[in-house]
Amino acid sequence: MxxxxxxxxxxxxxxxxxxxxxxxxxxxxxxxxxxVAIAAVIFGAAYVQKLPADMIGGFAAIMMFGFLFAEIGAKxxxxxxxxxxxxxxxxxxxxxxxxxAFYPDLGKIFVKSxxxxxxxxxxxxxxxxxxxxxxxxxxxxxxxxxxxxxxFVPLAVGTLxxxxxGMLAGLVFGYTPAHTFFYxxxxxxxxxxxxxxxxLSLAYSDILSTPQAGLIAxxxxxxxxxxxxxxxxxxxxxxxxxxxxxxxxxxxLVRSGDDNELLKEMAVEKPIELPLMGAGLIxxxxxxxxxxxxxxxxxxxxxxxxxxxxxxxxxxxxxxxxMELGAQQMYKFIATNMTYPLLVGLGVLYVPWNDLVAAxxxxxxIICTVTVLAMVSSGWFVGKLLxxxxxxxxxxxxxxxxxxxxxxxxxxxxxxxxxxxxxAQISTRIGGAGMVVIAVFLLKFFH
Numbered sequence: 001m002x003x004x005x006x007x008x009x010x011x012x013x014x015x016x017x018x019x020x021x022x023x024x025x026x027x028x029x030x031x032x033x034x035x036v037a038i039a040a041v042i043f044g045a046a047y048v049q050k051l052p053a054d055m056i057g058g059f060a061a062i063m064m065f066g067f068l069f070a071e072i073g074a075k076x077x078x079x080x081x082x083x084x085x086x087x088x089x090x091x092x093x094x095x096x097x098x099x100x101a102f103y104p105d106l107g108k109i110f111v112k113s114x115x116x117x118x119x120x121x122x123x124x125x126x127x128x129x130x131x132x133x134x135x136x137x138x139x140x141x142x143x144x145x146x147x148x149x150x151x152f153v154p155l156a157v158g159t160l161x162x163x164x165x166g167m168l169a170g171l172v173f174g175y176t177p178a179h180t181f182f183y184x185x186x187x188x189x190x191x192x193x194x195x196x197x198x199x200l201s202l203a204y205s206d207i208l209s210t211p212q213a214g215l216i217a218x219x220x221x222x223x224x225x226x227x228x229x230x231x232x233x234x235x236x237x238x239x240x241x242x243x244x245x246x247x248x249x250x251x252x253l254v255r256s257g258d259d260n261e262l263l264k265e266m267a268v269e270k271p272i273e274l275p276l277m278g279a280g281l282i283x284x285x286x287x288x289x290x291x292x293x294x295x296x297x298x299x300x301x302x303x304x305x306x307x308x309x310x311x312x313x314x315x316x317x318x319x320x321x322x323m324e325l326g327a328q329q330m331y332k333f334i335a336t337n338m339t340y341p342l343l344v345g346l347g348v349l350y351v352p353w354n355d356l357v358a359a360x361x362x363x364x365x366i367i368c369t370v371t372v373l374a375m376v377s378s379g380w381f382v383g384k385l386l387x388x389x390x391x392x393x394x395x396x397x398x399x400x401x402x403x404x405x406x407x408x409x410x411x412x413x414x415x416x417x418x419x420x421x422x423x424a425q426i427s428t429r430i431g432g433a434g435m436v437v438i439a440v441f442l443l444k445f446f447h
Contacts, residue, residue: 046106060113073089096348201215226401255388276323
């Protein structure tokens with residue numbers, strides 16, 4: 001029979017093991033005890049209304065929640081295989097605001113601080129500028145050219161497939177083809193809320209002599225649900241790529257004949273050079289400013305000019321290789337550390353939870369789901385015919401059903417393919433703008 005000293009020794013060892021496990025546990029990059037201490041400081045400051053409503057307070061809030069939700073999403077069975085980290089960051093944060101989960105004044109302080117960094121400081125576009133510029137300049141030149149030349153075919157076929165499938169599903173549930181096309185399918189593929197829903201609602205309002213506010217409310221739910229389905233779909237694509245490596249280029253879009261060498265090149269981690277990262281940051285900011293500056297003169301949206309400009313710099317080889325490396329390293333730093341915090345900010349400010357919940361009738365949800373799945377599957381099969389990696393072709397096509405830059409970030413983070421951001425932006429913005437023009441023309445013609 002064990003004596004008292006043996007029992008106490010076993011208890012002490014068990015306690016030590018628990019403490020060691022707690023000490024080695026992490027939330028994002030932070031050890032658990034340090035994360036708890038940081039969270040206590042941030043919540044305490046918010047409680048006494050001392051959390052700054054600027055970049056300092058905003059970054060603290062979105063990084064704290066982003067690290068936490070991403071860690072949970074990466075651990076939950078099933079969910080972790082379909083982009084759980086991105087899904088939780090985007091939708092739990094939206095639900096917390098929708099249900100006013102925090103003490104009312106506390107919640108207002110957090111929202112005010114997050115607004116300071118997301119809207120006032122325009123962090124979303126800084127993030128996109130760094131990703132577009134860095135991934136574009138860091139991409140293999142031949143892959144970039146071939147990718148842009150080929151991606152428009154699966155995008156076009158995917159769009160036609162989405163429209164056809166969505167309208168057929170609408171007929172099954174008793175919706176008229178016109179209603180399904182203009183109020184469910186078009187919002188999903190219009191390129192987001194700011195770039196798609198708002199111009200659509202304004203044009204619909206002029207043509208139909210209907211108040212714009214009511215039209216916005218009827219269009220947004222389809223866009224939100226479509227974005228959710230696209231996120232989950234690309235999470236599944238990532239899982240397929242893990243199970244069947246022959247279907248994925250691990251971020252490489254086009255099969256070019258020397259893929260093994262290119263993948264090895266992509267996998268090589270070059271030493272971080274901090275001054276080069278500074279150069280990469282100012283190049284990203286400059287490319288965004290260039291787009292904004294030229295847009296009024298040539299009538300093309302600023303983000304598209306930014307993408308085209310970065311692509312031309314890469315193709316023409318005007319940027320020194322070391323500067324390209326700096327832009328690429330800046331992109332990797334931003335993508336690694338700020339993706340999940342950014343999704344929290346997007347969920348708080350750009351994903352209205354109550355609208356999303358209100359739209360969840362089964363027929364409506366099925367129509368949205370069928371629309372997006374038709375687009376994703378079209379990208380997969382057409383991509384195969386064009387000698388593209390099926391997973392990456394499907395992911396880029398899926399971005400056409402995302403909520404603009406917001407959706408691209410969520411979709412690509414769910415499948416860990418942030419290097420596809422330039423292609424995703426083209427898919428979302430050019431594809432979305434084209435759909436807005438077509439929808440307005442058809443509504444004028446048939447009205």
